[in-house]
């Protein structure tokens with residue numbers, strides 16, 4: 117545990133109401149101490165550091181000017197919410213962040229009334245804020261009442277279509293609401309897209325240098341924000357330079373750019389907007405991701421995600437890896453295929469590092485596309501690439517693919533276009549918790565006609581699946597793999613493609629057959645080892661495919677065993693459900709087969725380590741052993757005893 121920082125001003129804060137009694141000078145001191153506390157806390161827990169450091173002053177100013185929880189402050193993605201959590205009565209628990217039974221790393225309504233809206237996925241804040249604003253005006257009742265609705269959204273998250281859908285509607289409804297664009301010129305990686313360039317023009321173009329100082333002067337002097345003279349001058353300058361900002365064209369009053377680390381500017385603008393806004397207002401704040409902590413500021417990702425670290429040096433405490441990550445195995449296999457086939461291209465939605473495509477991008481720049489936080493577009497863009505004769509690998513985390521599902525159905529599956537979906541972070545992911553769990557992709561992909569769905573049991577299998585996908589041109593194909601390291605098996609140098617719809621036998625036994633889909637196979641083998649010592653010798657097979665199922669393998673298993681257990685890292689409606697459907701259709705249940713399908717439970721599982729989360733889901737080796745004993749009728753005896 118690192119020495120706790122000395123924070124006399126922060127120590128006075130039990131709730132945001134305490135900020136209302138502080139002078140501007142005290143608020144400035146509070147921000148400095150809040151930054152130090154944030155760094156100290158994250159050094160002990162790891163997590164999303166850079167984004168939070170970039171909004172320390174903004175967080176203090178918001179809670180000083182507005183009156184949460186009546187005023188709803190909605191953090192987009194909310195990975196930047198740690199300072200907010202420290203100021204809203206959770207400082208005592210901030211060092212439990214992202215640990216089992218500890219604070220969530222994102223805002224969570226069930227955790228605090230100050231967390232007006234949960235998040236984790238990006239670009240939802242403006243929609244939610246508009247919802248609160250309309251509810252307020254319609255007389256909606258909440259325990260704390262509804263005052264102002266304030267969305268704090270980053271420049272990366274602003275690039276997603278959903279943000280524009282919300283602004284379009286907000287401009288139309290013309291409700292009082294506030295959007296603060298936290299512009300740090302960073303997404304997780306460097307931002308991509310025309311919006312990023314546009315935002316830069318708003319504050320770096322020559323004409324705006326004067327405006328910036330004028331804005332500083334005019335607005336900070338203004339007790340009345342929209343005093344006609346100053347505002348008219350400001351608007352005139354702006355229109356002269358680049359016309360009304362895009363935001364004004366959408367019906368927002370645009371204020372900015374302002375310095376998002378200048379407490380005086382922030383307080384002046386927020387107090388002004390609070391006093392006078394009568395419709396949607398967008399405040400454009402320029403910030404720095406990782407602000408105030410040199411190791412974060414100088415990091416390529418600006419400290420977006422950090423392990424636990426040593427504060428003075430910034431050195432991260434990363435556990436040594438025993439095997440390559442699944443992500444890296446995927447990336448290496450894809451690059452091998454791309455070297456052989458110039459039609460292979462890759463698409464990521466703002467996650468070049470997380471998906472492993474960074475190296476692909478460096479080597480095959482013309483064939484790799486970071487489309488920004490735009491999963492819907494990523495999927496249909498991939499469909500267009502496929503229709504145009506390319507072999508696109510659309511690499512999207514399972515949880516984020518949910519955002520592009522209609523595009524998977526409507527643009528890919530119905531047209532049977534050969535898009536390859538590399539579904540990373542499949543299954544439970546650990547510290548990011550329920551919002552990032554990859555629980556549903558088996559269910560939502562395997563239900564689509566013509567979709568091939570694979571799950572890798574280990575990194576060798578993943579390599580084979582990449583090769584299989586590269587050669588599959590008959591229609592869409594998806595392969596899923598978990599977050600984290602492989603199991604250390606040898607990766608085939610020249611992997612052969614798999615036969616579509618064919619599983620593999622792992623060990624032949626008797627009595628009960630276990631048919632595994634994905635990396636739970638490792639837990640199955642551990643359970644089998646324990647069972648063997650008890651004289652129980654299950655058969656184990658790896659399904660490899662949830663669609664098309666290996667019908668011959670499954671019917672052979674049920675013909676030779678009294679019981680069949682399926683297991684997968686997914687919710688009901690996936691692999692086990694498809695096997696059950698097959699068995700029902702074939703009339704197998706008419707003959708007394710005992711069948712169990714081990715799936716994720718019908719609940720959202722809170723953040724913890726992946727092992728702890730799978731324990732909660734009853735999908736670890738000990739649970740598999742118990743299931744086998746139960747289905748063989750042994751456990752019931754044990755229970756009775």
Ligand SMILES: Cc1ncc(C[n+]2csc(CCOP(=O)(O)OP(=O)(O)O)c2C)c(N)n1
Pocket residue numbers: 167170193195196236237238269270271272273274298300302303304405420465466467489491516519
């Ligand atoms: C729908 C969705 N896609 C991808 C992500 C992964 N993600 C988390 S934060 C982030 C970048 C956000 O950039 P920005 O909004 O500018 O916030 P900053 O980190 O710069 O404060 C991304 C891509 C996500 N949370 N949600």
Ligand SMILES: CC(=O)[C@@H](O)[C@H](O)COP(=O)(O)O
Pocket residue numbers: 164193195236237304421470541545548552599
């Ligand atoms: C906040 C967010 O959505 C991303 O930063 C996400 O946490 C990345 O997940 P991985 O750490 O699994 O890449």
Ligand SMILES: [Mg+2]
Pocket residue numbers: 270271272273298299300301302303
């Ligand atoms: Mg950003």
